[in-house]
Amino acid sequence: MIQAVSHRSRASVLALLSMAALSLGGCGQQAHATPPSTQAAAVAAPDAAPPVSTVTLPPAPVPATFDVAALSDRVRPMVVNITTTHESAGREGLDPFEYFFGPQGGRGAPRGQRPPQTALGTGFIIDPSGYVVTNEHVIRDASGVRVRLADEREFEAEVVGRDPKLDLALLRLKGANGLPVAPLGSSEQLRVGEHVLAVGNPFGLGHTVTLGIVSAKARAIGAGPYDDFIQTDASINPGNSGGPLFNWRGEVVGINTAIRAGANGIGFAIPVDALKDVLPQLREKGYVERGKLGLLFQPITRDLAAALKLDAPRGALVAEIEPGGPAARAGIKPGDVIVDVNGVPIHHAEELPRNVARHAPGSEIKVTVVRAEKRHEIVARLDALQDEEGDAAKRPRPAQGARPERQQSAEKLGIQVSDAAGGGVRVDGFASAGARQEIQVGDVILEVNGAPVKDVESLRAALARLKDGSVALLKVRRGKAVQFAAVPVPVR
Numbered sequence: 001m002i003q004a005v006s007h008r009s010r011a012s013v014l015a016l017l018s019m020a021a022l023s024l025g026g027c028g029q030q031a032h033a034t035p036p037s038t039q040a041a042a043v044a045a046p047d048a049a050p051p052v053s054t055v056t057l058p059p060a061p062v063p064a065t066f067d068v069a070a071l072s073d074r075v076r077p078m079v080v081n082i083t084t085t086h087e088s089a090g091r092e093g094l095d096p097f098e099y100f101f102g103p104q105g106g107r108g109a110p111r112g113q114r115p116p117q118t119a120l121g122t123g124f125i126i127d128p129s130g131y132v133v134t135n136e137h138v139i140r141d142a143s144g145v146r147v148r149l150a151d152e153r154e155f156e157a158e159v160v161g162r163d164p165k166l167d168l169a170l171l172r173l174k175g176a177n178g179l180p181v182a183p184l185g186s187s188e189q190l191r192v193g194e195h196v197l198a199v200g201n202p203f204g205l206g207h208t209v210t211l212g213i214v215s216a217k218a219r220a221i222g223a224g225p226y227d228d229f230i231q232t233d234a235s236i237n238p239g240n241s242g243g244p245l246f247n248w249r250g251e252v253v254g255i256n257t258a259i260r261a262g263a264n265g266i267g268f269a270i271p272v273d274a275l276k277d278v279l280p281q282l283r284e285k286g287y288v289e290r291g292k293l294g295l296l297f298q299p300i301t302r303d304l305a306a307a308l309k310l311d312a313p314r315g316a317l318v319a320e321i322e323p324g325g326p327a328a329r330a331g332i333k334p335g336d337v338i339v340d341v342n343g344v345p346i347h348h349a350e351e352l353p354r355n356v357a358r359h360a361p362g363s364e365i366k367v368t369v370v371r372a373e374k375r376h377e378i379v380a381r382l383d384a385l386q387d388e389e390g391d392a393a394k395r396p397r398p399a400q401g402a403r404p405e406r407q408q409s410a411e412k413l414g415i416q417v418s419d420a421a422g423g424g425v426r427v428d429g430f431a432s433a434g435a436r437q438e439i440q441v442g443d444v445i446l447e448v449n450g451a452p453v454k455d456v457e458s459l460r461a462a463l464a465r466l467k468d469g470s471v472a473l474l475k476v477r478r479g480k481a482v483q484f485a486a487v488p489v490p491v492r
Contacts, residue, residue, distance in 0.1 A: 066248050071197060072209045075250050077150045078182035079243060080132055081201040082121040082157075082171075084142035116143070122200040122243030123147065123171065124252060126184070130155070130176030131283070133275060134242030135257055136162045136169040147173055150207055161282030165224055165290075166274060167257060169242075170282040182244055185251025187230065187271030190214060195248050196232055198256055198267070200240030210235035212265075218348075221268060223258065225353045229268040230254045236267030245269045277358055291361040291382025294325020295332065296481060299349040303438070303486030307449075307473035308337060309373050315339040316349040318369075320482040330380035332369060334475065334482065335450065339375075340368035356382070412463040413472065413487055417456055420444045424477065425459045438485040439476060446482070447475035 121138030125131070132147060139145055145157040155173035162169045173179075191214065198210045212234025220227040232245065236256050245254035254269030281288045297316040305313035315337040321328045332338075339346055341355040342365050359365050361384035369376050416429035424444040439445075445453050448462035449472060466472050466489045474485045 066195070068197070068211055071246070071248065071250055072199075075182065075197070075199060075244070075246050076207050076209070077180045078125050079150065079199040079207060080123045080125065081148045081206060082123050082132075082134055082138055082242065083146050083148070084119050084121070084139055085144040085146075086117045086119065086141060087143050120201055120204050120239040121241045122239065122256070124182045124199075124242075124244040125179050126181060126279075128177065128179050128181055130173030130179055131160070132157065132171040132173060133255065133279075134169050134171060135255065136164050136167045138242045139169050139171070140164075145171065147171065149179070161286040161288075163278055163282060163288045165288070166226060166270065166278060167223070168255070168270070168275060168278060168282065170279070182246075183251045184272050184276060185247055185249070185253045187217075187253050187273045190217065190230070190247065190253050190271075192217060196234055196253065197246040197248075198232070198234040198236055198240060198243060198269075199246065200236070200243035200256060202235075202237035202239040204239060215266070217271075219268060220350050221258065221260075226274070226357060227350060228271055228274065228354055229258070230271055232267050232269060233265040234267065235265070240267075274354075289361055290357050290385040291359050291363060292325070292385040293327050293332075293356050293365075293367075293380060293382060294322035295327040296320040296483070297338070297349055297352060298483050300337065301486060303471050303488065304473070304484060307471040307486040308335075308370075310337065310370065314345075314347045315370065316346055316352040317484055319484055326380045326383050330367070330378050332367065332378055332380065333371065335473075335484070336369040336371050336376075338367055338369050340366075342366050361385070412460075412466060412489060414490065415439070417445070417459065419455045423454050425453055425456055427476075438487050439474065440478065442478070443485075444477040445474055446477055447473075449473050 119138070119142075121134055123132040123134035123138075126133055139159055139162070142159075145159065146154055147157045148154045155176050157171040157173050160170045160172045194214050196212055196214055198212070200208060202208050212232050214230060215233050216231040219229040219231045221229055223229075230245065230253070232254075234245070236259055238259075240256045243256045244252040245256055247253045252272050254272055255275060256267060256269045258268040260266040260268070278288045296319045298319050300308070300310070300313045300315055300317050302313050304317060305311075308317075318327070318332060318334050318336045318338065321332065321334055338352060341352070342359075344355050346352050346355065356365065359382055361382055364379055364381050367378045367380055369378060414430060415427055417425045418428055420426040424446045427439055427441055427443045427445065429441060445459060447453055448459065449466070451458075451462045451465075453459045453462060463472070468489055470489050472487045472489055474487055476483060476485055
C-alpha cells in the first residue's frame with residue numbers, strides 16, 4: 001500500500017508548529033563520516049619547531065561499486081512485511097492471491113458477505129525486543145496487524161504510537177525478542193548521487209530489493225507542512241510503504257513513502273533524521289506534541305524580494321499573525337521576513353515549519369527577522385499545536401457577493417477597484433494584464449508599501465508615490481487569509 005502523490009500548487013502554510021519531529025516513517029553511524037575539522041598544531045619540541053599546518057579533506061568518496069548481494073543479505077533480516085485487516089468493505093487493499101488469480105481465486109463470495117479487506121506494507125526493526133517503524137497510512141483504521149519476518153515467523157503487532165502529520169507509526173511485535181536491528185544513519189549527510197537500496201513488500205511479493213541512487217533531497221510534494229523528501233529512482237511500488245531505504249553501508253537513511261502518479265522511476269522517502277526527531281515521543285507517549293509559532297507565511301518570489309529590498313529571494317514572509325499567539329507576544333509583525341531559527345538558516349519558506357516543529361511546546365526559540373532592511377533577533381515561547389490547526393491554506397474561499405455598482409480605476413496598477421465593507425479596497429477587474437498574475441478578483445487591498453489603504457482615495461494616494469518601473473508590495477486579504485503580493489508598476 002502506498003500513496004500516490006498528485007501534482008498541486010502550494011499555498012500559504014499555517015506555521016502554527018512542533019517538538020520532536022514525516023510517509024512516514026537507536027542511534028546509527030552517519031552515512032558518511034566527514035573528517036573532523038583540523039586545527040593548526042604547534043609541535044612542542046626543544047628547538048621550537050614552527051607550527052605544522054594541516055589541510056581539511058573533503059568527505060571520503062563513496063565507492064563506485066560495492067557488493068550489492070552481500071548488502072542485501074545483511075539487511076533483509078531487518079525488514080518485515082506487514083499485512084493489515086480492515087473491516088470496512090470500502091477499504092482498498094491488495095491480497096497477493098487475488099492479485100494473481102482474481103477475487104477469491106474465482107470462487108467468489110456471496111453478495112453482502114464480503115470478507116474483511118487486507119492491505120500490505122513494509123517496516124523495519126529498530127529494537128531487538130520487537131519495535132518496528134512503518135508509515136502511519138499502512139496501519140490507519142486497521143482492525144488487525146500481522147508482521148512476517150524474513151525467516152517466515154509471524155507475529156501479531158500492536159500500534160504503540162502514530163504521527164499522521166509525518167505519516168510515521170511505531171509497532172511492537174507481541175512475544176518477539178532477540179531480533180536483528182536496522183541501524184539508523186544520517187539523512188543530513190546523505191549526498192545526491194549516492195547508491196541506495198530499497199527493501200519492501202511490493203504487490204505482496206515479499207522481501208524484494210531494488211537498487212538506485214538519490215536523485216534529489218529536500219523535495220516538497222504537497223504531502224503536508226513538513227515536506228522534506230528524499231527522491232530516488234530505486235523502484236518503489238504499492239506495498240513498499242514504510243520500508244527502509246539503506247545506504248551502501250547498510251544504514252537506514254529514509255522511509256519509503258510515496259510514488260509520483262503516472263511517473264516511473266520517481267519515488268520519495270522520509271529522511272531518517274525526521275524519524276529520529278519524533279521516535280522518543282512515539283515510544284513514550286504514543287503521539288507527538290508540537291509547538292506552534294502562531295503565524296501564516298508565504299514563499300518569497302524574486303518580485304517580493306525586490307519589493308522588500310532583499311539581497312535574494314530567501315526566507316519566509318510573515319503574512320498574518322495569530323492574535324495573542326507566540327509570534328504576536330514576541331513582537332513578530334506581518335511583513336517580517338524570517339531568515340533564521342535558532343541559528344538554522346531558512347533558505348526556503350517550507351523549511352520554517354520543519355525547523356519550528358523540532359521544538360517542544362513551552363520552549364523558547366530565537367527567530368531572526370529582516371524588517372525594513374534591518375535584522376532583528378526575537379525570542380518567542382511556543383504554544384502547543386492543536387490537531388485542527390495547520391489547514392488555513394486549505395480553507396475554502398468564501399463565495400463572492402454581487403459586484404459593487406460603483407467601480408473605479410487605479411490606473412497605476414491597471415485594476416478596477418471599489419471600497420470594501422469593513423475597510424480596504426476590493427479588486428473588481430483588470431484594465432491590463434500586469435497585476436493579474438499576483439492578485440485576483442475579490443482580493444481586498446489593505447496596504448501598499450506599508451501604507452494603510454482604507455478606501456479608493458487612500459489607495460490612489462499610495463499609488464501616486466510609486467515610481468514607474470518599481471515593484472509595489474501589496475498586503476491583500478484573500479478569503480480569510482492575508483498575504484503579500486509584489487506587483488510591478490508599469491513604465492508609462
